Amino acid sequence: MTRLFISRDSTALSLGAEQVANAFAQHTADRGQSVQIVRNGSRGLFWLEPLVEVETPNGRIAYGPVQEEDVASLLDAGLLEGKSHPLYLGNIEELPYFKNQNRLTFARVGITDPISLEDYLANDGYKGLKNALALQPAEIVKHVTDSGLRGRGGAAFPTGIKWNTVLNATGDQKYIVCNADEGDSGTFSDRMIMEGDPFVLIEGMTIAGVAVGATQGYIYLRVEYPHAKVALNQAIEAAYKNGYLGENIQGSGKTFHLEVRSGAGAYVCGEETSLLESLEGKRGLVRFKPPLPAIVGLFGKPTIVNNVISLASVPIILDKGGEYYKNYGMGRSRGTLPLQLAGNIKHPGLFEAAFGMTLRELLYDYGGGSASGRPIRAVQVGGPLGAYMPESQFDTPLDYEAFAAIGAVLGHGGLVVHDDTTNLADMARYAMEFCVEESCGKCTPCRIGSTRGVEVIDRIVANVDKAKNTELLRDLCDTMLCGSLCAMGGMTPYPVLSALNHFPEDFGLHPAKA
Numbered sequence: 136m137t138r139l140f141i142s143r144d145s146t147a148l149s150l151g152a153e154q155v156a157n158a159f160a161q162h163t164a165d166r167g168q169s170v171q172i173v174r175n176g177s178r179g180l181f182w183l184e185p186l187v188e189v190e191t192p193n194g195r196i197a198y199g200p201v202q203e204e205d206v207a208s209l210l211d212a213g214l215l216e217g218k219s220h221p222l223y224l225g226n227i228e229e230l231p232y233f234k235n236q237n238r239l240t241f242a243r244v245g246i247t248d249p250i251s252l253e254d255y256l257a258n259d260g261y262k263g264l265k266n267a268l269a270l271q272p273a274e275i276v277k278h279v280t281d282s283g284l285r286g287r288g289g290a291a292f293p294t295g296i297k298w299n300t301v302l303n304a305t306g307d308q309k310y311i312v313c314n315a316d317e318g319d320s321g322t323f324s325d326r327m328i329m330e331g332d333p334f335v336l337i338e339g340m341t342i343a344g345v346a347v348g349a350t351q352g353y354i355y356l357r358v359e360y361p362h363a364k365v366a367l368n369q370a371i372e373a374a375y376k377n378g379y380l381g382e383n384i385q386g387s388g389k390t391f392h393l394e395v396r397s398g399a400g401a402y403v404c405g406e407e408t409s410l411l412e413s414l415e416g417k418r419g420l421v422r423f424k425p426p427l428p429a430i431v432g433l434f435g436k437p438t439i440v441n442n443v444i445s446l447a448s449v450p451i452i453l454d455k456g457g458e459y460y461k462n463y464g465m466g467r468s469r470g471t472l473p474l475q476l477a478g479n480i481k482h483p484g485l486f487e488a489a490f491g492m493t494l495r496e497l498l499y500d501y502g503g504g505s506a507s508g509r510p511i512r513a514v515q516v517g518g519p520l521g522a523y524m525p526e527s528q529f530d531t532p533l534d535y536e537a538f539a540a541i542g543a544v545l546g547h548g549g550l551v552v553h554d555d556t557t558n559l560a561d562m563a564r565y566a567m568e569f570c571v572e573e574s575c576g577k578c579t580p581c582r583i584g585s586t587r588g589v590e591v592i593d594r595i596v597a598n599v600d601k602a603k604n605t606e607l608l609r610d611l612c613d614t615m616l617c618g619s620l621c622a623m624g625g626m627t628p629y630p631v632l633s634a635l636n637h638f639p640e641d642f643g644l645h646p647a648k649a
């Protein structure tokens with residue numbers, strides 16, 4: 136039977152993938168053609184979605200972007216045999232956008248049926264857990280430490296150190312919490328992997344549990360991700376049924392239970408301590424640190440809180456060894472980062488690459504420049520608290536330290552691209568407004584400072600005491616940077632100051648006086 140692949144990913148669905156899948160089912164049935172439609176994850180080339188792939192003796196042949204009304208003509212042209220058509224793309228893996236990636240964490244996304252355990256096992260799934268079950272806990276943690284993996288949620292803290300702290304902490308109960316709140320603007324890698332390969336996250340969390348002696352895990356899932364919730368719950372059910380979750384995992388005597396919990400719909404609930412409060416059923420208020428969650432975490436017990444991508448990168452590390460993963464990347468940024476291209480960009484999508492490529496290569500060689508065809512003026516990297524980078528910084532390599540050196544952050548790897556019609560003073564104001572909306576209210580620099588920040592920017596733009604108010608804005612940013620309890624207030628100055636420093640003319644300031 137011929138197999139067709141049409142994505143179940145939210146992006147593809149929003150572009151009409153469901154209607155396309157239904158049309159293929161209907162038209163092939165009408166023609167007496169026997170096909171199996173697999174609802175896979177997305178390959179991440181969003182400008183080609185809805186993408187349809189057909190399995191042929193010469194590999195998978197792709198067509199896209201396909202709409203419902205194209206289905207009849209595609210079948211007439213011989214899509215089932217991989218024949219030519221105006222929407223013919225050939226083998227997707229040969230396109231430079233795909234071919235030049237280093238797909239380690241996303242190895243199976245777009246290839247397998249996300250909720251088929253059989254498919255997962257047939258494509259190297261659960262090899263990492265198998266190896267982990269044969270190791271001592273400290274040996275598992277050592278692989279993660281050796282890999283050089285740093286947290287992909289934003290702060291880039293070494294994952295091995297965090298795991299080691301929980302391993303050595305004492306407690307009658309320990310927890311693994313997956314931060315799947317993914318609140319950053321322009322980011323979607325967590326969602327894509329949860330929808331496109333949920334087992335890899337489940338496997339990563341199970342390995343974490345075995346490594347530190349935690350028997351319960353929770354996935355704190357952004358409430359706006361209903362499709363991810365369905366995929367995760369289906370995969371968790373299959374894992375339980377087949378002895379990959381629960382008691383005595385694969386006869387090892389180890390136990391790990393896993394549940395999905397819906398987030399509270401607040402950006403600050405992605406901050407790890409606020410997340411733990413929310414998971415405990417309380418309002419998402421940030422906790423003081425110390426104590427670290429690794430020592431006093433969920434319900435006061437030692438807890439690993441890791442981002443989805445951090446945990447989903449663990450299976451390949453345990454499968455191939457820490458050294459294998461470490462061989463990718465540059466400097467202290469080891470392995471790969473799934474970069475997410477969004478905003479005004481011709482080729483939006485997901486691009487998993489080893490650290491080290493420059494921002495310019497990513498934007499132009501793969502992103503294809505702006506969607507509008509106008510010059511790219513600024514790129515905000517790392518979510519709503521990330522700096523706006525001007526063209527003069529586009530040769531910066533994608534590396535945590537290189538970004539930090541110029542006052543920018545890589546964060547969760549999301550890029551929002553702006554052309555020359557964007558006013559950066561508006562963006563700076565928006566950053567302060569965002570902080571007003573999302574502040575948890577616990578500390579003064581963030582709660583009050585963000586409101587004053589909006590007012591001061593308004594005064595600068597309105598030409599009221601320009602020099603004095605610009606100085607005041609810088610002073611306020613300094614207070615927020617140094618005096619906020621968490622990175623919400625502490626990083627809001629990044630977009631504000633970068634806009635002010637690199638685009639002073641948008642504030643009506645002379646570049647020399649900025």
Ligand SMILES: Cc1cc2nc3c(=O)[nH]c(=O)nc-3n(C[C@H](O)[C@H](O)[C@H](O)COP(=O)(O)O)c2cc1C
Pocket residue numbers: 285286287288289290291292314315316317318319402403404405406407408440441442443445446621622623
């Ligand atoms: C305001 C705010 C929002 C955050 N949102 C997220 C988020 O949505 N997802 C995430 O993984 N980390 C988020 N973080 C970072 C977490 O606090 C924490 O560093 C991370 O979950 C640790 O996992 P990692 O080491 O694997 O990155 C946020 C931090 C702040 C200050």
Ligand code: SF4
Pocket residue numbers: 403421573574575576577578579581582619620621622623624625
């Ligand atoms: S910086 Fe903002 S979000 Fe963070 S603790 Fe202070 S008030 Fe809450």
